[in-house]
Amino acid sequence: xxxxxxxxxxxxxxxxxxxxxxxxxxxxxxxxxxxxxxxxxxxxxxxxxxxxxxxxxxxxxxxxxxxxxxxxxxxxxxxxxxxxxxxxxxxxxxxxxxxxxxxxxxxxxxxxxxxxxxxxxxxxxxxxxxxxxxxxxxxxxxxxxxxxxxxxxxxxxxxxxxxxxxxxxxxxxxxxxxxxxxxxxxxxxxxxxxxxxxxxxxxxxxxxxxxxxxxxxxxxxxxxxxxxxxxxxxxxxxxxxxxxxxxxxxxxxxxxxxxxxxxxxxxxxxxxxxxxxxxxxxxxxxxxxxxxxxxxxxxxxxxxxxxxxxxxxxxxxxxxxxxxxxxxxxxxxxxxxxxxxxxxxxxxxxxxxxxxxxxxxxxxxxxxxxxxxxxxxxxxxxxxxxxxxxxxxxxxxxxxxxxxxxxxxxxxxxxxxxxxxxxxxxxxxxxxxxxxxxxxxxxxxxxxxxxxxxxxxxxxxxxxxxx
Amino acid sequence: xxxxxxxxxxxxxxxxxxxxxxxxxxxxxxxxxxxxxxxxxxxxxxxxxxxxxxxxxxxxxxxxxxxxxxxxxxxxxxxxxxxxxxxxxxxxxxxxxxxxxxxxxxxxxxxxxxxxxxxxxxxxxxxxxxxxxxxxxxxxxxxxxxxxxxxxxxxxxxxxxxxxxxxxxxxxxxxxxxxxxxxxxxxxxxxxxxxxxxxxxxxxxxx
Numbered sequence: 001x002x003x004x005x006x007x008x009x010x011x012x013x014x015x016x017x018x019x020x021x022x023x024x025x026x027x028x029x030x031x032x033x034x035x036x037x038x039x040x041x042x043x044x045x046x047x048x049x050x051x052x053x054x055x056x057x058x059x060x061x062x063x064x065x066x067x068x069x070x071x072x073x074x075x076x077x078x079x080x081x082x083x084x085x086x087x088x089x090x091x092x093x094x095x096x097x098x099x100x101x102x103x104x105x106x107x108x109x110x111x112x113x114x115x116x117x118x119x120x121x122x123x124x125x126x127x128x129x130x131x132x133x134x135x136x137x138x139x140x141x142x143x144x145x146x147x148x149x150x151x152x153x154x155x156x157x158x159x160x161x162x163x164x165x166x167x168x169x170x171x172x173x174x175x176x177x178x179x180x181x182x183x184x185x186x187x188x189x190x191x192x193x194x195x196x197x198x199x200x201x202x203x204x205x206x207x208x209x210x211x212x213x214x215x216x217x218x219x220x221x222x223x224x225x226x227x228x229x230x231x232x233x234x235x236x237x238x239x240x241x242x243x244x245x246x247x248x249x250x251x252x253x254x255x256x257x258x259x260x261x262x263x264x265x266x267x268x269x270x271x272x273x274x275x276x277x278x279x280x281x282x283x284x285x286x287x288x289x290x291x292x293x294x295x296x297x298x299x300x301x302x303x304x305x306x307x308x309x310x311x312x313x314x315x316x317x318x319x320x321x322x323x324x325x326x327x328x329x330x331x332x333x334x335x336x337x338x339x340x341x342x343x344x345x346x347x348x349x350x351x352x353x354x355x356x357x358x359x360x361x362x363x364x365x366x367x368x369x370x371x372x373x374x375x376x377x378x379x380x381x382x383x384x385x386x387x388x389x390x391x392x393x394x395x396x397x398x399x400x401x402x403x404x405x406x407x408x409x410x411x412x413x414x415x416x417x418x419x420x421x422x423x424x425x426x427x428x429x430x431x432x433x434x435x436x437x438x439x440x441x442x443x444x445x446x447x448x449x450x451x452x453x454x455x456x457x458x459x460x461x462x463x464x465x466x467x
Numbered sequence: 468x469x470x471x472x473x474x475x476x477x478x479x480x481x482x483x484x485x486x487x488x489x490x491x492x493x494x495x496x497x498x499x500x501x502x503x504x505x506x507x508x509x510x511x512x513x514x515x516x517x518x519x520x521x522x523x524x525x526x527x528x529x530x531x532x533x534x535x536x537x538x539x540x541x542x543x544x545x546x547x548x549x550x551x552x553x554x555x556x557x558x559x560x561x562x563x564x565x566x567x568x569x570x571x572x573x574x575x576x577x578x579x580x581x582x583x584x585x586x587x588x589x590x591x592x593x594x595x596x597x598x599x600x601x602x603x604x605x606x607x608x609x610x611x612x613x614x615x616x617x618x619x620x621x622x623x624x625x626x627x628x629x630x631x632x633x634x635x636x637x638x639x640x641x642x643x644x645x646x647x648x649x650x651x652x653x654x655x656x657x658x659x660x661x662x663x664x665x666x667x668x669x670x671x672x673x674x
Contacts, residue, residue, distance in 0.1 A: 001482070029654075036655045053498040064492035069483045083638065089476040141661065142652035158652055165653055187653040191661050198662065203570055203610075219638045229609065229648040229663025236605045237570065247479065254637040258628035259498065261643075265591075269651050272514060273591035276663060277643035278605075284640050286564055287604040302482035311488065 003300020003353035005093030005123045006152075009338025013361040014449075016336040026333050029164045034324045040270025041321060041375070048262065057259045059379040062315035065250050066305060072217040072250045073296065080220030083282025085292040090123075096297045097128035100209065100242055103293055104134050107240050109207045113198075115224060115231045116140035117211025118318050119244040119297060121153060121340040125209070136209065137201055139230035141194050148175040154334030154342065156320040157268050162333050165190065198230065208234035208289065212245045213317065214260060215294075218253045221281040222294065225264060225274050235278050241289035247296050248314040260317060263377035268319035300353030309388040313348045315378040320345075322372035322382060328365055337362060344372035348385040351393075363389035398442065420459055427454045502626035507589040508671060511623055514592025518646025519659050521668040530554055530617070530672050534581060537615050537668050542577030547607055549600020550581060554617075562603050573610035580611040580664075587623045588630040593645045594618065594669065597634060605640050614664040616644070620673050 009016070020026060045051055065072060077087045090096035104112055112129065114120065114136050126136045126147075138147045142160040146153050149171045153159030160168065169185040176197050183193055210231070214223040222243055224231050235241060251260070265274045283292055305311050323329045323343030334342035338358060339350040347366055351359040363386045372382040409415045430436065435451035438444070446452060502510075515522050525533040531554055538544045544559045545568055559581075562568045572578070583601035584594045594616050596602045608614050624630035634641070648663030659665070 033655045037651075040655075050498045053495070056495050057498055060492055060494040063488070064494050067488045067490070067492050069487055070480050073480065073483070089479055091475050091478060095475060139662075140652070141650045145652070158655060160652060161655070168653060187650075187656055187658045188660070190653055191650055191658050195661055199574075202662070203574060216637075221638060227648070228650045228652075228661035230661070232605070232609050232642065233662055236609055247483070254631065255628075258631055261631075262498075262627050271645075271657075273588070273593045273643070273645040275518075275645050275647070275649045277641075279637070279641040279643075281638040281640075284598070286567070287598060287606075287640055296479070298479045298482070302479065302486050305483065306486035308488070 001091060001298070001300075002303060002355060003092060003122075003298075004356075005299065007122055007300070007339045007341060007350045007353050007359075008357035009350065009359050009362065010357055011338060012358040013336060013338070013365045016338055017332040017365070020332045020336045025164075026162050027331060029162055030330055030333055032164075033158070033161050034330050037270050037324050041267060041324070044266045044270055044272055048266065054259055054262055055377055055379050058263050058377055059315060061251065061256050061259060062378055063312075065252060066248070066311060066314060068252070069247065069250065069305075072252060073247060076215055076217040076220055076250055077296075078220075079218060080282055080294055083220045085220065085282040085294050088293060088295045090295055090297045090299070092299050093123035093297075096123045096244060096295055096299065097125055099295050100125060100244065101128055101132045101134070103240075103242055104129065104207055105132065107207055109134070109205075109240075111135045111137065111201070111205065112207040112209050113201055113205040113234045113238065114138050114143075115208070115210035115226065115234045116143045116159075117209070117244060118156060118340060119211040119246050120209060123244065123297065123299060125244065137198070139198050139202070139234060140226070141191060141228060141230075144194060144198070145171055148172070152335065153340060155323060156318050156341065156343070156345075158320075162335070202230075202233040202237055205234070205238045207240045207242065208238040210234060210241065210243045212243050212249055213264065214251050214257065215245050215249045216252075216254055216256075217250050219281055221254070221279050223257070224278045226277070227269065227275045229276055232276055232278055235280065236288045238289055240291040240293070242293045242295065244295045244297060246301055247298055248301050264317055264319055267321040267375070267377040303354075304349070304352040307352060310348065310352050310385050312380050313345065313352060313385060315380050316345050316349065317378060319377055321375040321377065325371040325375045327367060327369060327371070332365075337365065344382045344386075345380070348380075348382055348389060351389060360393050363393060417461070420455065423455045424457070430454060431457070498628070499626065501624065501629035502590045505589065505625055507623040507625055508620055510589040510625075511587055511592060511618075512671065514589070515646065515669050518592055518649075520592075520646050521666070523668060523670045525670050525672045527672065527674055530670070531556060533670055534615065534617075537670070538579045538581070540577075541579035541613065543572070543575065543579070545573065545578060545580045545607060545611060547582055547601060547603025549603075550583065551601070554581070562607055567604070568607070570606065570610055573606065576612075578611040579613040579615060580607050581615045581617070582608055583617050584622065585635070586630045586633045587618045588625075588627055589623050590626045591645060593630070593643050595630060595634065596642045596644065597636070598640045599635075605642055608642065608644070609663060612664055613666045613668070614644075615668045615670065617670045617672055620671060
């Protein structure tokens with residue numbers, strides 16, 4: 001069953017990318033931000049002597065989880081229930097939104113505060129709540145910027161990465177109540193404005209909504225990794241807490257965090273440790289929310305699991321290191337991918353979670369340079385999956401015919417030599433003008449985004465035979 | 468609603484069973500069990516300073532004096548139920564299950580909260596609070612703008628695995644704190660001081 005929600009691209013990647021490439025400011029912002037974080041990541045990863053061993057363990061723990069997922073999900077459900085949480089299951093985004101909306105309605109709350117969460121972005125929860133008359137406030141600074149700007153996130157970790165400080169100031173000035181023209185574009189001043197804006201909401205909210213970075217099967221514990229403390233506010237102050245968690249977030253036991261609490265912060269924000277990590281198990285009397293719900297979602301994850309090569313994408317811990325090193329992401333930004341999961345990981349995750357829309361173009365949104373694989377803390381071989389998805393993907397009849405004839409020619413040495421001779425003879429009048437840049441249809445399908453090199457005067461075999 | 472939820476559960480589990488990889492996976496654990504060969508106090512101090520936390524040293528005898536100086540300008544000092552009374556000579560507001568301190572009180576200007584911690588991680592500059600009686604409810608170290616945390620030198624582990632192994636019960640509410648609240652959301656530059664306490668002072672004490 002396919003996933004649904006904000007993971008379906010509406011426009012083919014090349015069309016969406018062309019629009020984004022027109023925005024020079026966007027490219028400047030992205031280049032600056034991705035290079036800053038790349039350098040930070042390299043510095044803090046370099047100081048860990050056993051980084052590669054941690055990566056190998058991290059990848060294997062996640063693979064082990066996928067192999068034992070039914071048992072671990074049942075164990076998690078049992079432990080969390082025993083600790084006082086209520087566990088729900090949702091097949092797709094519509095079902096997940098329905099469950100969460102019903103849970104909020106039960107509390108009679110008209111407002112909820114949200115911790116930054118990819119799962120709730122994926123299922124389009126804010127839109128669903130709004131349709132039910134419930135206002136959801138994003139409390140992560142970057143998510144708040146995107147929400148105020150009525151925009152969509154463009155990065156997994158820093159959804160507002162496409163805005164620079166003065167653009168953020170403009171958004172605050174026009175959309176944040178109580179902000180005056182005296183606000184400067186100093187990051188400190190902007191963060192202070194967000195603190196003031198959200199403080200009252202935190203202290204009065206009765207329902208908090210979160211995702212989770214990890215779910216521990218042994219104990220039923222959920223883990224949220226964050227920076228600002230908005231997460232702690234939402235996880236601690238409301239009476240009711242609803243957490244939306246993908247089924248692949250399971251870890252077998254607490255000691256698995258040995259690995260992931262080292263891999264995640266250094267890979268994502270390039271810090272030795274993120275400022276705050278919260279872990280909670282069901283309900284603790286007298287401390288934090290006294291009603292906790294966990295909504296486990298599939299939404300295309302089991303479809304992804306069915307592909308032997310592609311299922312490694314489910315190891316992803318949403319660190320976004322692959323986005324920050326990707327030459328394609330750096331130029332087009334996150335919106336071109338048309339999914340809440342952009343960049344290299346999005347190019348393999350979105351099309352596997354749902355074959356809908358323009359997602360079939362995403363595996364081509366890459367140069368296959370492999371920087372993403374090197375940066376991935378759980379060793380997802382993204383280039384391998386990209387090539388695999390390209391091979392599996394739909395092909396036009398003309399492409400099939402072209403490759404069938406090339407295959408026929410290349411299977412026989414005489415046919416191949418003859419074809420080369422013919423190509424050289426045919427291209428002789430054009431020689432000396434360098435590679436061809438523009439050809440008429442149907443060859444324009446090739447030259448629209450690539451040069452066509454001309455065959456040389458003689459082949460190596462011919463040169464060798466003459467000596 | 469319940470019937471439908473059951474169906475979703477069974478359907479998802481059936482799909483996972485049908486699609487999961489068949490071969491069992493062996494997990495290598497060749498990573499280091501601890502960061503060895505470092506002076507844990509020195510490294511912890513270095514990391515905390517890097518995060519822009521205040522760092523202070525004390526002995527068991529001088530602890531009350533050091534804490535007293537840190538809260539000298541605070542309007543109110545809030546402490547968890549089990550914080551040793553001998554740490555403070557002045558008046559404190561003590562949180563308890565019978566008379567929990569309200570969020571409004573904690574949010575007032577000039578409130579400082581003083582807690583202990585369960586374990587600290589030198590390599591990452593992290594304090595772990597596990598809601599034990601000397602640390603109290605999670606809200607105590609969250610809402611006030613100033614958090615003073617006392618770390619005994621024998622509570623400091625080298626690296627993450629060694630620190631997590633020391634926790635008594637991982638199902639208690641756990642909060643890992645690495646420096647004051649911060650954000651990197653504006654041009655990916657770290658700015659300290661968003662929603663959590665904007666000032667974090669760590670007192671490293673020798674028993």
